[in-house]
Amino acid sequence: YRICQGSDIVSYQYVRGTLGGLLQQKYGNGKWIALTLGVCYQCISSFHFVPFFFVFITLCALLLFATAFITGHLWMALPFIVVFGSYVLASFMMTIAAMLSAEKKHVNQLLLPVIFFLLHSAYGWGTLIGLIQLPFWKHGLKKKARETGVSAKDEIENVRQAVIQHTAATPKEEAGS
Numbered sequence: 001y002r003i004c005q006g007s008d009i010v011s012y013q014y015v016r017g018t019l020g021g022l023l024q025q026k027y028g029n030g031k032w033i034a035l036t037l038g039v040c041y042q043c044i045s046s047f048h049f050v051p052f053f054f055v056f057i058t059l060c061a062l063l064l065f066a067t068a069f070i071t072g073h074l075w076m077a078l079p080f081i082v083v084f085g086s087y088v089l090a091s092f093m094m095t096i097a098a099m100l101s102a103e104k105k106h107v108n109q110l111l112l113p114v115i116f117f118l119l120h121s122a123y124g125w126g127t128l129i130g131l132i133q134l135p136f137w138k139h140g141l142k143k144k145a146r147e148t149g150v151s152a153k154d155e156i157e158n159v160r161q162a163v164i165q166h167t168a169a170t171p172k173e174e175a176g177s
Contacts, residue, residue, distance in 0.1 A: 023119070027122045027125060031127065033048045034052075034131045034133075035133065039152045039153060039156060051119075052123075052128060052131075057083055091112070091117065095112040098112060
């Protein structure tokens, strides 16, 4: 991938003021990762799906955990204990590492394991919902393409070409100034 730089590009960072706002953002990010598969699967890395697999595996393990108590086969609870226990252990280890490396210590840092869980769950759940919605969303894109004559892939290609043209023009313009 190449990075496009241009003096006419303006970007703003919108920092969420609440944990709820941050979780909504992560849910949306996860959902759009899944929906993007419908137009440009090459744009997505396997790393984008780690939170989804966390949520999926946790849900499967939780189902086995519940089944263990219903059927009396307690060994079926083992996958949940291993999966969730591993996550909790890793989360606490990362919290300790973050606290040790932080210049300022604050008692709120102890909430990091809970925040990690919430962020990964929101992102993963968003991806799961996006994957469920993907066929319907793609159908809507195809319908729009039939109506307008421009497919989503064509729109992406038009933007890509504009970026390439701008990138190619920018060094010449900057060299002259």
